[in-house]
Amino acid sequence: MTDSVSIxxxxxIAVIWIDNPPVNALSHHVRVGIVERVKEAVDAGxxxxxxxxxxxxxxAGADIREFGKPPMEPMLPEVCxxxxxxxxxxxxxxxxxxxxxxxETALGCHFQVADAKAKIGLPEVLLGLLPGAGGTQRAPRAxxxxxxxxxxxxxxxxxxxxxxxxxxxxxxxxxxxxxDDAVEFAKGVVGQDMTDRRLCNQTREMTPEIVAVFDExxxxxxxxxxxxxxxxxxxxxxxxxxxxxxREGLAKERETFIELVQSDQSAALRxxxxxERAAAKAPKxxxxxxxxxxxxxxIGAGTxxxxxxxxxxxxxxxxxxxxMSDEALDRGLTxxxxxxxxxxxxxxxxxxxxEERMALYTRTTDFADLADCDLIIEAVFExxxxxxEVFGKLDKIAKPGAILATNTSYLDVDAIAAxxxxxxxxxxxxxxxxxxxMKLLEIVRAEKxxxxxxxxxxxxxxxxxxxxxxxGVGHGFIGNRMLTxxxxxxxxxxxxxxxxxxxxxxxxxxxxxxxxxAVSDLAGLDIGYKSRADQDLSDDERRVYTIADRxxxxxxxxxxxxxxFYSYDPETRARTPNPEALRIxxxxxxxxxxxxxxxxxxxxIERTQFALxxxxxxxxxxxxAQSAGDIDVVYNYGYGYxxxxxxxxxxxxxxxLDKVAAKLTxxxxxxxxxxxxxxxxxxxxxxxxxxxxxxxx
Ligand code: 3HC
Numbered sequence: 001m002t003d004s005v006s007i008x009x010x011x012x013i014a015v016i017w018i019d020n021p022p023v024n025a026l027s028h029h030v031r032v033g034i035v036e037r038v039k040e041a042v043d044a045g046x047x048x049x050x051x052x053x054x055x056x057x058x059x060a061g062a063d064i065r066e067f068g069k070p071p072m073e074p075m076l077p078e079v080c081x082x083x084x085x086x087x088x089x090x091x092x093x094x095x096x097x098x099x100x101x102x103x104e105t106a107l108g109c110h111f112q113v114a115d116a117k118a119k120i121g122l123p124e125v126l127l128g129l130l131p132g133a134g135g136t137q138r139a140p141r142a143x144x145x146x147x148x149x150x151x152x153x154x155x156x157x158x159x160x161x162x163x164x165x166x167x168x169x170x171x172x173x174x175x176x177x178x179x180d181d182a183v184e185f186a187k188g189v190v191g192q193d194m195t196d197r198r199l200c201n202q203t204r205e206m207t208p209e210i211v212a213v214f215d216e217x218x219x220x221x222x223x224x225x226x227x228x229x230x231x232x233x234x235x236x237x238x239x240x241x242x243x244x245x246x247r248e249g250l251a252k253e254r255e256t257f258i259e260l261v262q263s264d265q266s267a268a269l270r271x272x273x274x275x276e277r278a279a280a281k282a283p284k285x286x287x288x289x290x291x292x293x294x295x296x297x298x299i300g301a302g303t304x305x306x307x308x309x310x311x312x313x314x315x316x317x318x319x320x321x322x323x324m325s326d327e328a329l330d331r332g333l334t335x336x337x338x339x340x341x342x343x344x345x346x347x348x349x350x351x352x353x354x355e356e357r358m359a360l361y362t363r364t365t366d367f368a369d370l371a372d373c374d375l376i377i378e379a380v381f382e383x384x385x386x387x388x389e390v391f392g393k394l395d396k397i398a399k400p401g402a403i404l405a406t407n408t409s410y411l412d413v414d415a416i417a418a419x420x421x422x423x424x425x426x427x428x429x430x431x432x433x434x435x436x437x438m439k440l441l442e443i444v445r446a447e448k449x450x451x452x453x454x455x456x457x458x459x460x461x462x463x464x465x466x467x468x469x470x471x472g473v474g475h476g477f478i479g480n481r482m483l484t485x486x487x488x489x490x491x492x493x494x495x496x497x498x499x500x501x502x503x504x505x506x507x508x509x510x511x512x513x514x515x516x517x518a519v520s521d522l523a524g525l526d527i528g529y530k531s532r533a534d535q536d537l538s539d540d541e542r543r544v545y546t547i548a549d550r551x552x553x554x555x556x557x558x559x560x561x562x563x564x565f566y567s568y569d570p571e572t573r574a575r576t577p578n579p580e581a582l583r584i585x586x587x588x589x590x591x592x593x594x595x596x597x598x599x600x601x602x603x604x605i606e607r608t609q610f611a612l613x614x615x616x617x618x619x620x621x622x623x624x625a626q627s628a629g630d631i632d633v634v635y636n637y638g639y640g641y642x643x644x645x646x647x648x649x650x651x652x653x654x655x656x657l658d659k660v661a662a663k664l665t666x667x668x669x670x671x672x673x674x675x676x677x678x679x680x681x682x683x684x685x686x687x688x689x690x691x692x693x694x695x696x697x
Contacts, residue, residue: 005033023060061100080108093182114161121158128266132257268646275629297373301332305379307435440637497596511642613652617679628692661686
């Protein structure tokens with residue numbers, strides 16, 4: 001017996017309720033319960049049954065926590081087969097999240113009644129899997145258009161109940177109480193023969209038109225997958241639904257599912273699924289309730305401040321935007337308006353909504369106008385003196401209890417907080433550019449930040465649909481700090497003989513959205529140049545960037561000047577090797593007496609990726625990051641890291657921390673040893689063999 005599935009009788013219709021909060025996942029006890037209750041309903045003489053979920057959600061899928069553990073009968077494919085084979089008509093009452101195994105269970109039922117607003121989909125590919133309980137075979141039999149079925153399964157994107165009805169996936173749409181409507185529907189099918197309602201009995205044939213659909217879609221699916229295997233494998237299984245009889249198609253699906261569930265990619269994607277949820281939770285030691293935020297102040301209407309303000313306005317918060325002059329405000333607000341207006345053409349937003357949003361702004365050049373704001377975020381120039389001045393002013397005008405946040409990307413938040421008489425109200429909220437698009441928010445918990453201030457920042461992240469990660473104070477926090485050794489290795493590889501194109505290609509082949517040198521050119525080589533000029537760097541460190549510095553000195557600033565490490569077509573911005581950069585590289589190598597050698601892509605990946613993981617381990621060891629998962633989330637959401645590799649820390653674990661540790665030791669002892677500082681925490685984790693969580697839970 002299991003309590004998570006129960007029967008409510010409505011005359012002779014059995015409503016079989018699934019109750020497994022929070023999302024009614026198909027854990028083992030739920031699968032057992034469904035099979036038992038269906039049998040009980042049949043034995044008790046039910047004329048029909050409705051399968052429904054408690055809490056406004058049908059079923060959000062298989063229990064992801066069970067993957068990778070020993071299988072427990074009955075498995076979901078068997079449950080779906082049992083439902084389908086039942087002679088008693090079964091109606092799925094679909095509402096809320098009906099995802100993955102949830103939709104497969106619904107398709108195992110003979111009929112589906114869906115709430116118009118339900119979220120219905122097969123998101124397994126996003127976990128590196130494919131629908132493994134008949135979804136790749138039943139959905140293409142239910143959905144009228146093979147292209148729709150293929151898109152749904154390979155993209156993982158959900159559709160509404162209304163859309164599901166339009167494409168033939170469900171039999172009826174409910175605008176009211178879905179379960180009541182499903183019961184009424186069930187009454188209408190009592191006594192009917194279910195043979196033709198079973199999707200397993202329906203045949204699909206591969207016609208020349210359908211061949212053309214797959215021929216057209218496959219190259220796009222491979223391109224969009226960017227190295228992820230699941231969407232491609234899923235497409236092959238959907239194809240099998242048209243080529244093979246149902247049972248053979250199912251066998252292919254099963255075999256592929258087992259292969260995927262055991263893959264590194266799926267392990268990495270499941271890791272990041274749980275890591276992003278864990279990152280959004282308050283650290284264990286933090287207690288209390290978030291403060292109430294009704295009005296937000298943003299200082300700076302440039303790229304960062306403008307983007308940050310848009311994020312809050314889009315979430316419905318009125319924003320007071322402060323700049324030094326009316327001209328700067330005009331410029332900022334014009335750019336903001338243009339950004340939103342671009343969305344009108346693509347249908348993302350209406351002209352009225354743009355006006356409503358613009359009306360939520362109050363513009364000012366006077367700090368005193370921020371006095372009624374509950375949260376004030378500073379996005380001014382990245383210089384400590386300027387930040388200190390701003391916080392000094394804020395301290396004088398902000399109301400008691402207002403939260404004062406800095407968007408600094410590197411600076412010491414404790415030092416900034418010390419400029420105020422209320423350091424408990426100060427923290428970092430580090431957004432990534434463009435802030436209205438990029439999801440990552442590093443929340444920097446300073447030494448004196450109050451618990452409820454941290455909780456408010458996490459709450460605001462949720463309300464503005466950002467992915468938060470809590471970081472500690474430290475130069476560059478988590479993400480930017482780790483970039484330094486990563487970029488350093490890329491530059492060293494070029495000094496030793498690789499070309500920027502080779503390094504970038506190895507990185508994009510690995511899955512990165514862009515390579516180091518393409519990113520440097522985009523950001524502007526003068527940025528790094530200026531920052532190095534301001535720092536007290538060792539000669540060894542300066543030497544690493546000699547080529548980059550010479551490029552700047554010769555006027556190659558990157559994309560903005562038409563050339564940097566690459567040359568850019570003025571019209572298309574297409575990248576080609578910059579002959580001048582190649583000449584400078586040779587010149588620098590000659591001056592340094594470097595005998596260039598052939599560098600393999602394997603070396604490029606190892607040196608750059610292990611440098612990243614090693615610095616991540618330092619960040620973890622120093623407590624700047626709370627977990628390896630947090631670091632992985634930062635890199636996924638902020639830096640274009642390939643999600644299917646999990647993140648830099650997960651990648652190091654996948655390679656094997658012992659192998660990474662051995663390489664770090666070898667490099668630290670070798671010619672470039674000065675640039676390596678193997679992390680004690682990584683070494684310890686490698687020795688213990690339980691990954692980073694084994695040494696830092
Ligand atoms: N299994 C186990 N736990 C799950 C889960 C699942 N399928 N889906 C969600 N959870 C957990 C989350 O980890 C979280 O736990 P926590 O509170 O301990 O952190 C809790 O449920 C609530 O989840 P969210 O915070 O994500 O809640 P939201 O309301 O924001 O989102 C959701 C709900 C849209 C259902 C989202 O959780 C989601 O996308 N879940 C995954 C859905 C999915 O991928 N289903 C397919 C699974 S694979 C499958 O079915 C294989 C089959 O083909 C054989």
